[in-house]
Amino acid sequence: MIYRSFGSTGKKVSAIGFGGMRFADQNDAEACAALITAAYQKGINYFDTAPGYGKSEELFGAAFKEMKKQRKQKPFYVATKTVKSSPSEIREEIERSLRRMDLDAIDFYHVWCVLSMDGLRERIKNGALKEFERLKNEGLIRHICISTHMQGKEISQAFEEYPFEGILLGYSAMNFAYRDEGLTAAAKHDCGVVVMNPLGGGIIPQYSQRFSFVKTTSDESAVEGALRFLINDPRIAISLVGFSNQAQLEEAIRAVDGYQPIPTETIAHIRESMNEAFNSLCTGCGYCDSCPEEIPVPKLMEAYNHFMLSEDPQAMLNRLRWHWGIQLDSETLRKCTRCGTCEAACTQKLPITDRLQKMRELADTFLAKNKS
Numbered sequence: 001m002i003y004r005s006f007g008s009t010g011k012k013v014s015a016i017g018f019g020g021m022r023f024a025d026q027n028d029a030e031a032c033a034a035l036i037t038a039a040y041q042k043g044i045n046y047f048d049t050a051p052g053y054g055k056s057e058e059l060f061g062a063a064f065k066e067m068k069k070q071r072k073q074k075p076f077y078v079a080t081k082t083v084k085s086s087p088s089e090i091r092e093e094i095e096r097s098l099r100r101m102d103l104d105a106i107d108f109y110h111v112w113c114v115l116s117m118d119g120l121r122e123r124i125k126n127g128a129l130k131e132f133e134r135l136k137n138e139g140l141i142r143h144i145c146i147s148t149h150m151q152g153k154e155i156s157q158a159f160e161e162y163p164f165e166g167i168l169l170g171y172s173a174m175n176f177a178y179r180d181e182g183l184t185a186a187a188k189h190d191c192g193v194v195v196m197n198p199l200g201g202g203i204i205p206q207y208s209q210r211f212s213f214v215k216t217t218s219d220e221s222a223v224e225g226a227l228r229f230l231i232n233d234p235r236i237a238i239s240l241v242g243f244s245n246q247a248q249l250e251e252a253i254r255a256v257d258g259y260q261p262i263p264t265e266t267i268a269h270i271r272e273s274m275n276e277a278f279n280s281l282c283t284g285c286g287y288c289d290s291c292p293e294e295i296p297v298p299k300l301m302e303a304y305n306h307f308m309l310s311e312d313p314q315a316m317l318n319r320l321r322w323h324w325g326i327q328l329d330s331e332t333l334r335k336c337t338r339c340g341t342c343e344a345a346c347t348q349k350l351p352i353t354d355r356l357q358k359m360r361e362l363a364d365t366f367l368a369k370n371k372s
């Protein structure tokens, strides 16, 4: 395992972190705890969770029971988050997180899901960061961090307004061109950088052929290439992988173990090879999931990714029906009022309403063809 300094915190963190948002079956507590423990034994020492990831905090708590016995000799760090804004709600939330994980303190506590500077300022005005500081003084948290999908300029502004010690942001071989400025701003402020979605929400492994440009040797997989591309970036301390199973864990470990510095010209080639379309894929972050018409926007946009990557409408229609259980003649594809709520929340700034319209058209064409 490769270990990196985490900004100015003095902590040494593993180049791969364990993201606790993609467990295969959260009801199988034993298997989830075994996966977390296996990652720890393989050298991963950064574990990221959140109160909004289903039972994730409890599952980490179960694994930490055993891991704590070794913690002195083999340190590990825990990151969790809150979207709360008022001091009393933040305190209640962290107390719940600490109870669920049976911990005395959270190493990296995040102001979670900051989508705009206005949103951050509102939380500052409500006393959120003052409460974070009180929690730090009381020893309940160790470092104050931010989790955001803001763009580079806004991230720079965030650091002008508060000296965050760590930042969690979405970045991958799929969207790096779009997010690069944010990363530079964070590194400039000597802030520890954790990137989420390093595998594009699972898209890179699934369409590995389309991502073969990230491979720098003939025997590496696209996943290994994508992770090594990030490991090679000195601005990034941790790439957070949402593990579902042991095979994914093994592959990520292989990526780190086999890492060799990538020549500058190869990195330049990877960057050039980026297709514009890859910047406009949905990463599955779920921030748009508040449609007043109850349209499951993230599911639909995930299905649309399959159309963009395969250029085959059938791949998208199959995904809708067989993966998401959405019938092609259902209202779901037809009730968008174009209110714009989802587009305002979209972290990738995707033209969601246009895509919905395209999906409707493709579904209708398919239905008409199959009627005649």
Ligand code: SF4
Pocket (backbone or CB within 6 Å): 290, 291, 292, 293, 294, 295, 297, 335, 336, 337, 338, 339, 340, 341, 342, 343, 352, 353
């Ligand atoms: S634009 Fe359409 S899909 Fe988006 S939130 Fe409004 S109704 Fe829902």
Ligand code: SF4
Pocket (backbone or CB within 6 Å): 281, 282, 283, 284, 285, 286, 287, 288, 289, 297, 298, 301, 345, 346, 347, 348, 349, 350, 352
């Ligand atoms: S459409 Fe945008 S906000 Fe919604 S899940 Fe995809 S990337 Fe995230």
